[in-house]
Ligand SMILES: O=C(O)[C@H](O)[C@@H](O)[C@H](O)[C@H](O)CO
């Protein structure tokens with residue numbers, strides 16, 4: 394039996410921490426704080442934090458083949474230069490929707506950067522409905538749109554054989570799957586593989602483990618859950634000492650640790666007193682399962 398340990402490794406007070414990504418080359422965790430417009434990089438060896446502040450909400454970050462990063466900033470896919478703190482737009486979406494911004498994003502196994510949009514929130518999960526769409530930025534910088542009518546575009550990942558794309562529109566309270574064509578980047582045959590239970594609250598960020606099972610961070614649920622996408626069954630629940638858990642990824646040595654982001658926005662003063670680590674970065678060890686490395690953007 395493995396014994397699970399949960400530890401707040403960085404008390405960062407993120408307003409809305411999101412998009413954790415492990416960078417093996419520097420033993421660092423990348424993540425964003427969306428409303429604070431920040432991309433952060435925490436060196437797990439030196440415990441030092443670096444950050445770049447941009448001029449619009451930054452909702453996801455990813456590695457870039459050949460160095461540097463890409464990020465979704467406002468409604469733009471951007472290339473991020475860590476040295477000079479610059480963000481250069483590679484493509485723009487939703488230009489007719491002034492109140493929209495990107496939300497979660499991740500790179501597919503062929504190096505395309507997938508990310509979806511949403512209307513800006515008035516309060517957490519309070520927003521104009523059906524304004525979002527799902528897009529991907531191809532390595533040649535052209536953008537393809539998959540569908541619209543999304544409420545809060547969130548967690549995404551691909552099966553280990555690259556034949557299935559998993560996706561979460563938070564307000565559907567469902568984890569969905571599509572058939573995936575890695576050659577073309579096309580998706581088809583949408584179906585639900587898991588409906589969240591009431592106490593699990595709102596599905597947010599997601600990642601896959603080396604056994605092909607899905608881990609979903611439950612916003613307002615204070616937990617990550619492990620799902621078997623084949624049977625539609627929940628296999629495990631890991632509770633955290635903060636309620637607004639937003640996303641998760643594997644990292645550390647051999648991807649044997651899980652990192653979880655969370656939010657402070659939307660918590661009342663009493664909640665913040667009870668959960669002083671809200672907005673921090675959590676590390677879970679002893680899960681007994683590993684993750685896989687993140688794919689870098691190929692453009
Ligand atoms: O990070 C996100 O995905 C959204 O931008 C957040 O605002 C919350 O997670 C959402 O409100 C919960 O559904």
Ligand SMILES: [Zn+2]
Nearest residue numbers: 497547597598
């Ligand atoms: Zn999210």
